[in-house]
Every structure is written in C-alpha cells, then in structure tokens.
C-alpha cells in the first residue's frame with residue numbers, strides 16, 4: 001500500500017487500541033459487551049419534498065435525527081462495529097447505531113453532512129465513482145474530497161458503476177462474470193483511494209444484492225466488510241460480508257424508526 005493511503009499515525013490512539021485488543025483477548029467472549037443488535041441505517045437522498053422513492057423529506061430527516069438524540073443513541077463509525085465484530089475492539093457503547101448513505105447524491109453534501117457534523121456524528125458514504133462529477137444528481141470530486149477530509153466521514157465503495165451483480169451473473173459466462181465482478185470491486189476501490197488518498201475497506205452491494213461467491217471475491221480483493229439491505233439490525237451472527245441495513249425512505253416515519261431502534265436495543269416491541 002503506498003504510504004499516502006496509510007491512516008495517519010496517532011500514538012495515543014494506537015496505545016488505546018492495543019489496550020482494547022489485549023482486553024478483548026483476555027476477556028471471555030461472554031464477558032465482552034454484547035449489544036444484541038446494532039441498527040445500521042441506509043439513507044440515499046434528501047429534499048424538501050419526496051420527489052422519488054429514495055428521497056427523505058428534510059423535515060422527516062430532522063425528526064429522525066431527533067429520535068436518535070432523544071433515545072440517547074451513540075452513533076459509531078461502521079469501522080468500530082467491524083472492529084468489535086472481529087474482536088479487535090472490546091466494547092461498543094450502549095445503544096450503538098451506524099449511519100450510512102449510498103450513491104453520492106449532492107444532497108448528502110448539502111443537507112446530511114452539515115447536520116451530522118454539527119452533532120459530531122460519523123457516517124459512511126458508499127460511492128460508485130462513475131457517477132461523481134458525471135451524473136446530474138451526484139456530488140463532484142471536489143465536494144466528495146471536501147467531505148472525505150472531514151472528521152467522521154468515511155468514503156467507501158459501492159462498486160464502479162452500480163450494476164445488479166446477480167443479474168449480470170445470470171447473463172454472462174462464468175469467466176466473463178468473474179472478470180466483470182473483479183473490475184467492479186477492484187477498480188472502484190482503486191479510484192476512490194487514488195482520488196481521496198484514503199484507505200477504502202468497506203463495500204455496499206448495489207441494490208443490497210450479493211451471493212456467497214461475490215462475498216468471497218470481496219474478501220479476496222481486500223475489503224474487510226460489506227453491507228447489504230434487509231430492514232433488520234446487525235448482530236454478531238451476521239456475515240461480515242452481508243451486513244443488513246435498515247433502508248430509510250420517506251415512508252419510515254420517526255415513530256417507526258423509534259420502534260425499530262427500541263427493538264434492536266431490547267427495550268421495545270419487535271418490528
């Protein structure tokens with residue numbers, strides 16, 4: 001890995017992480033903090049009105065963020081959940097929640113990022129590079145670079161151009177599909193790392209779709225985790241390469257979000 005892609009050295013953090021790793025190794029598994037389930041929320045785009053199926057109205061977004069505050073949720077980076085799942089991080093805070101947003105829509109830059117920044121909340125943005133500075137709705141590379149430089153924002157891969165990989169597998173020969181999938185997984189990571197000068201470790205499956213072969217390929221290419229969809233909260237039993245996320249669209253009211261969160265925290269009815 002070129003030096004430019006390595007995370008900056010932070011001795012204090014390294015020391016703390018080493019201590020946490022040691023604690024994780026020494027502590028019996030049952031004694032580690034084991035949140036029953038961690039909700040990972042998947043957003044897409046935001047606007048004053050719900051102009052399409054993936055748009056969340058700004059009024060609703062504010063209400064949903066207020067729910068996260070009122071329930072005293074701890075918004076943690078996806079990387080922390082992955083580290084905890086791998087046993088590299090001993091504990092996660094109570095009521096941990098992970099925020100993600102897919103597809104690089106400009107409203108993530110204009111609307112979502114400022115709201116999260118003022119709260120000090122981390123977010124993972126899953127980007128397919130072919131859209132950036134290209135699709136009319138998408139962020140520019142300058143905007144994405146600005147976000148990637150902000151504390152708490154992790155820019156991660158959503159393949160190169162967002163194909164339906166299961167449909168492609170059905171329509172191509174096995175050899176052709178292998179090459180196609182490798183290109184989608186590998187080049188997306190390479191472009192983002194080169195453009196943003198930051199490591200890319202996580203993947204979001206386009207449309208949430210993958211299979212065991214694709215998940216193995218993602219690991220082979222160097223990803224450490226991949227998220228999908230599924231409208232349920234992630235648990236330690238979930239595969240690191242098929243982590244379910246709650247798709248948050250405009251039909252998910254603040255009350256419904258609250259119900260899902262309380263169910264994950266074991267303090268409310270399941271939904």
Ligand SMILES: [Zn+2]
Pocket residue numbers: 102103158162206207
């Ligand atoms: Zn997508």
